[in-house]
Amino acid sequence: MMAPNACMVSPQAWFRSKGLHARKSLGQNFLQDAAVAQAIVDRSGVGAEDIVLEIGPGLGALSFPIARRVKRLVVVEKDPELAAWLTTEIAEKNFQNITLHAADILQLDWMAIFDEMLRDAEGYRLVIFGNLPYNISSQIVVRLVEHRHRIERAVLMFQKELAERLRAEPGGRDYGRLTVLLRFCAHITTLVNVGARSFYPKPKVDSEVIEIRFPKPEPFPVPDEAALIRVVRAAFGNRRKTLKNSLMAGLPGVRTEDIAHILRTIGIDPVRRAETLDIEDFIRLSLAISAREIMTTER
Template sequence: MTAPRTLLTAWNIQAKKQLGQNFLSDANVARRIVEHAQLTDDDVVLEIGAGLGAITLPAAKAAHQLIAVDKDRQLIGLLRAELLAAGINNVEIREADILRLDINTLAGQVDRPLVVMGNLPYNISSQVIVKLIHARQYVDRAVLMLQKEMAQRICAGPGSKTYGRLSVMLQYCATARELMQVKAAQFFPAPKVDSTVIGIRFSDPPPFPAIDEALLFRVIKAAFGKRRKTLRNALSQSDLQLDPATCEMLLTQAEIDPTRRAETLSVAEFVRLSNAVATKDNS
C-alpha cells in the first residue's frame, strides 16, 4: 500500500479532523484485520469509511464484492485510482453517510447477509453499533476498528465500570470479542489513543429473546440513565412511567434485588426484567 502521507500530498488533500480521519499506514495490520474477517469468495463486504483503501484493497481481493462507503468526496477519486492501479474491479464506491444508508435494502440488492468492516470514527461509533443491531437480520458478522476505550465498553461484562447500555444491547443479540490492538503510531495522522479491532457475530434468534425488543432497549436505557442509583430508583425516575412500588414489584418478579445497580445485571436478567414490564398489565 502507498503511505497515506504520500497519497494525501500527491492529491493535495488534508485529513479532516471533523470526520475523524486517521488513515491506517501499516499494510501488515490491514492484512491481519482482513484475515480476522475470514472472508470467502461468496462474501459481500460493506466497508464503512473506506478512506485511502488500506482495508479496501486486501478485503476486495478476498471477497466476492465490496461496497465501499465514504462521505468525503475528495477521497473517492483517489480511492478509484488506487483500485485501478491494483487491478481491482469488484468494488462499488458510494458517496454516502453510513448513518443514513439503508442496510436492509443493500443486503436485498446483493441477495445475501453482509460482512461489515471499517475503521470507525469515535464520534459515530455508538450510532453505527446501534444501527447494526437493528439491521442484524441483514448482517452476518462485523470486524470493526474502534478507539480502545469504546471497544472495552462494548466487550465489557457485568460488574465492570465500562459495562453499560451499549454492552447490554449488543450482547443481547451478538457475541463481541477483542481481536487485536493497533497502536496510534500506525495511523497518519496519529490519533491521541490506541485502537482495538473487535469481531461481532450476530445470533438469530438471541439466546434470551425478549417479548418486546424495543421495550427491552428502553429498559436498558432507563436503568443506565441514572447508573449510580438503585434499579428501583433509576427505573421509577425514567420515562417508563413506573412508580417506585411498581418497579419494586417488577424487579422482585424478575428475581432481581431492587437495590442492585444496572451495571451488575446480566443480559438474561435485563431480558427477564423487560419481560416483566411487558406483561405487567396481564399479571
C-alpha cells in the same frame, strides 16, 4: 512476488501531495501499516463466499486486500476528496467487484443497500467491515443490532476504550447499554490489537479490531426486543442512581410503586445499579415491566 498489500498508499504522503489535512470533524485516522492491514484481513477470514460492506474505506488500506478475496465489496465514503480518489483507483486497478457510494453511512437506507448487495447472490454471507471514527461507533453498533438478521458478522476497528465497553462483564464501569444490546444477540471476539503508531494522524489511544458475530439461534432469545431496549436505555440513563430511581426517571409512564413491586417480585434489589445486572436479569425485568403495563392499561 509482490506482497498483496505492498502498494498501500502512505496517508501522510497522499495528504501532502493534495495540500489537504485529515479532517478531525470526520474522526479521520488512516491505517498506514501494511502489515497490520493485511493481518486484519487475514484474521477476519473473509473469502469467496462473502459479500462485504466497508464503512469509511479511506485510502483503501483494507478495501483492496478485501476485494481480492471476496465476491463483492461495497464501500461507503463520506469524504468527497477520498471518494473521488477511490473512484479513480478502483478503475485504474480494474476492480470489477467494488462499488463505491459517496455518502454518509448514517444517512443511507441500510436495507436498500443490502438488497442491492445480495441481489443474485443467494447463499453468500454479508459481512460489515470498518475502521470506525469514535463519534459514530455507538450509532453503528445500534444499527448492526437492528439489522442483524441480514448480517452474518461485522469486523470493526474501535478505539480501545469502546472495544473494552462492548465486551465488558457485569459489575464494572465499562459495562453499559451497548454491552447489553450486543450480549443478547451476538458473540464478540478480539481479532487484532492495533497500536496508535499504526495510524496517521497518530491518535492518542490504541485501537482494537473485534468480530461481532450474529449466530442463529441467538444466545438469549428475547420475546419483546423493543421492551428490552427501552428498559436498558432507562436503566443506564442515570448510572449513579439506584436501579429503582433510574427506571423511575427513564420510564415516566410506569408508576413508582409498580417499579418497586416488580423488582421485589423478580428478586432484584431496588438499590442495585444497572451495571450489576446481567442480560438474563434485564430480560426478566423488561418482561415484567411490559406485563405490568398491559395489566394497568386493561384495568
